[in-house]
Amino acid sequence: MTDRSLNPATLLSSTDLRLTLHASLKPAAGLDRFQPAGFPEIGHVIYDAPRACNRVQKVCIVDSAASMANHLETVCLASEHSLELADELAGMPYVECRTDSGWPNVADDDKRPEQLVATTLSEGHRLASTYFLDGVLVSDGKPGDEKFGTVLRNKFGIADLGKKSHPLPEQWWTVFTTIFGYDPNSLVHGVLFPAMGIKLPRMLTAHLEAFDAARVRSSGVKFDKLGKTSSGQPIFSVDEETASEIIATFVIDLALLRSFGREDRGLNSAQKEFLLTLALWKIERLLRGPFRYRSNCDLELDKLLIRGCDEPAALPAVDIKAAIEGAEFRDPPVTTVYWPAEELFRTGADERDEGTDSDEEQDT
Numbered sequence: 425m426t427d428r429s430l431n432p433a434t435l436l437s438s439t440d441l442r443l444t445l446h447a448s449l450k451p452a453a454g455l456d457r458f459q460p461a462g463f464p465e466i467g468h469v470i471y472d473a474p475r476a477c478n479r480v481q482k483v484c485i486v487d488s489a490a491s492m493a494n495h496l497e498t499v500c501l502a503s504e505h506s507l508e509l510a511d512e513l514a515g516m517p518y519v520e521c522r523t524d525s526g527w528p529n530v531a532d533d534d535k536r537p538e539q540l541v542a543t544t545l546s547e548g549h550r551l552a553s554t555y556f557l558d559g560v561l562v563s564d565g566k567p568g569d570e571k572f573g574t575v576l577r578n579k580f581g582i583a584d585l586g587k588k589s590h591p592l593p594e595q596w597w598t599v600f601t602t603i604f605g606y607d608p609n610s611l612v613h614g615v616l617f618p619a620m621g622i623k624l625p626r627m628l629t630a631h632l633e634a635f636d637a638a639r640v641r642s643s644g645v646k647f648d649k650l651g652k653t654s655s656g657q658p659i660f661s662v663d664e665e666t667a668s669e670i671i672a673t674f675v676i677d678l679a680l681l682r683s684f685g686r687e688d689r690g691l692n693s694a695q696k697e698f699l700l701t702l703a704l705w706k707i708e709r710l711l712r713g714p715f716r717y718r719s720n721c722d723l724e725l726d727k728l729l730i731r732g733c734d735e736p737a738a739l740p741a742v743d744i745k746a747a748i749e750g751a752e753f754r755d756p757p758v759t760t761v762y763w764p765a766e767e768l769f770r771t772g773a774d775e776r777d778e779g780t781d782s783d784e785e786q787d788t
Contacts (some may be wrong), residue, residue, distance in 0.1 A: 430730075430740045432700040432747070436693070441679045444731035445707065447672040449632075449723040452714040457640055457664040459720035460486040468663055470637050484637035484665050487717055490548075492630035492672075493613045495717060497545050499709035500609070507543050512705075515748045517757040518607050519544045519572070521555040522562070524765040537562050537762040550610040551576075551603060552617045559761030567762040576602065582620050590621025597690040604684075604691055604699075606759055608751075611684065612703055628703040629675045632717070634667035670723060674707050676700065694750040701747035704740035711739060 429435070435443060451458045460468045472480040487495065502508040509516065525538035547553040557573030577584065579602040581595050591599050599622060603610050614626040642662045646655065681699060685691035691699075714724040727736040 430704060430737070430742075432697045432704065432742065435676075435678060435700060436682065436697060438678070441677075443676040443678060445674040445737075446729045446731060447674070447707075447711050448726040448729070449670040449672055450726050451670075452722040452724045455722075456666050457720070458486070458634070458667075458670070458723065459664050459718055460484050460634065461488065461491055461718070462663075468639070468665065470639065470665075481635060482637045484634040484667060485632075486634050486665075486670065486721070487630075487632035489626070489629050489631055492632055493626070493628075494548070495715070496628065496630060496706045496710060497609065497613065499706055500545050507540055507546055509545070512744055513748070515745075515753060515757055516608065516702075517605060517753050517759070518609065519551060519556050519759045519761065521559055521761050521763060523763050523768050535764065537565070537567060537760060539765075541763070541768065544607040545609055550613065550615050551607045552610075552615050555763070556761050559763045562760040562762050572759075572761045576606070577620060580620065580622075587619070588621075589619060597685070600684045600690045604695060605754065608699060608702065611699055612706075625677070625680065627677050627680050627699065628706070629677070630672060630707075632670070632672045634665060634670045636668035638666050640664045640666060664720060672711070676703050694747075694752070698747040698751040701742045701744055704742045705744045708740045708742070 430443075462468055469485040470482055471485075473483045475481050498504060500510055500513055502510050507520075509518070520543045521541045522537035523539050523541050524535045542553070542555045544550045544553070544556065547555055557571065557576070559572055560567045561570055561572050561575055562568065580591065580599050582589055582591055582599075600611070603615065603624075611624065612627050614624050616623050640663070642664070643659055644662055645659045646657060648655065648657055678700075681696055684699070685693075685696055711725045711728065714722050716722045725739075728739060730737050
């Protein structure tokens with residue numbers, strides 16, 4: 425870092441390629457143990473990291489980059505049980521998927537896009553999710569005839585060449601501005617449109633790791649006093665970890681951010697500054713107080729360091745509302761797409777009968 429400031433305008437005008445923040449965390453309530461993420465078939469991951477003098481250090485993956493992206497999107501919502509946007513982000517664009525009100529008892533005259541199903545802040549594939557691409561665009565409260573994916577492709581200006589579709593060099597500027605207008609969060613955390621040859625990496629990447637990790641094995645038992653379940657009374661194992669340090673690392677790719685616009689093409693300075701402000705706001709919200717990454721992983725901030733600086737830094741203090749105003753988003757900012765309830769909520773049996781591969785394809 426050539427400047428210790430976390431001011432978005434200062435960072436954008438610098439020559440730094442990236443901004444790296446290291447947040448030292450500790451279990452809340454003075455506890456020693458915490459629960460890392462578990463991965464299919466392998467459980468918690470602890471690996472030997474090479475260190476100086478031929479030493480190795482036990483490092484545990486507490487949360488992967490994909491999982492941390494999910495956490496950083498969670499803080500954008502009003503609550504963990506809501507899909508509504510946090511008040512501070514009012515005016516920021518995103519896309520929502522709605523279906524018929526009154527499902528599962530939907531009358532023919534009650535097919536209105538009123539029931540919220542998902543948004544680009546809750547779906548792992550963000551703007552590229554099937555929830556949005558295959559839904560029809562809603563205008564004046566009524567579903568139209570055109571799929572949102574078709575609208576998006578036309579906005580990008582990309583010719584439909586099947587699997588060979590891709591943006592030409594000059595079309596990337598339109599790709600950046602279009603995604604920004606519909607869902608700027610997709611530029612922060614990355615988005616992939618395989619059918620259009622568009623792959624944008626993460627501008628903000630985060631990892632959560634524990635150092636000098638040691639596994640703590642314990643057990644539990646489930647009681648079924650009335651014998652009404654098929655599982656009986658199983659005894660199961662529980663794995664937690666201890667560690668000397670728990671570090672959340674946040675890397676903001678400033679070079680990638682600058683590449684989203686140049687001169688009068690692509691994003692302008694205010695729009696790029698908004699993306700950086702949003703990234704810093706997300707980090708601040710995640711670290712501000714204890715954040716429960718999962719049931720037994722309640723962590724709070726001990727200190728924050730900017731890579732290259734020895735003194736602890738304060739949490740980012742950014743004016744997200746001013747950044748939203750400066751970006752000059754369209755009004756209304758929210759785009760709504762519609763799925764008929766009978767298509768969106770088909771039962772598993774129906775899907776198997778139709779020979780679909782829905783059990784094999786899952787969003788991650």
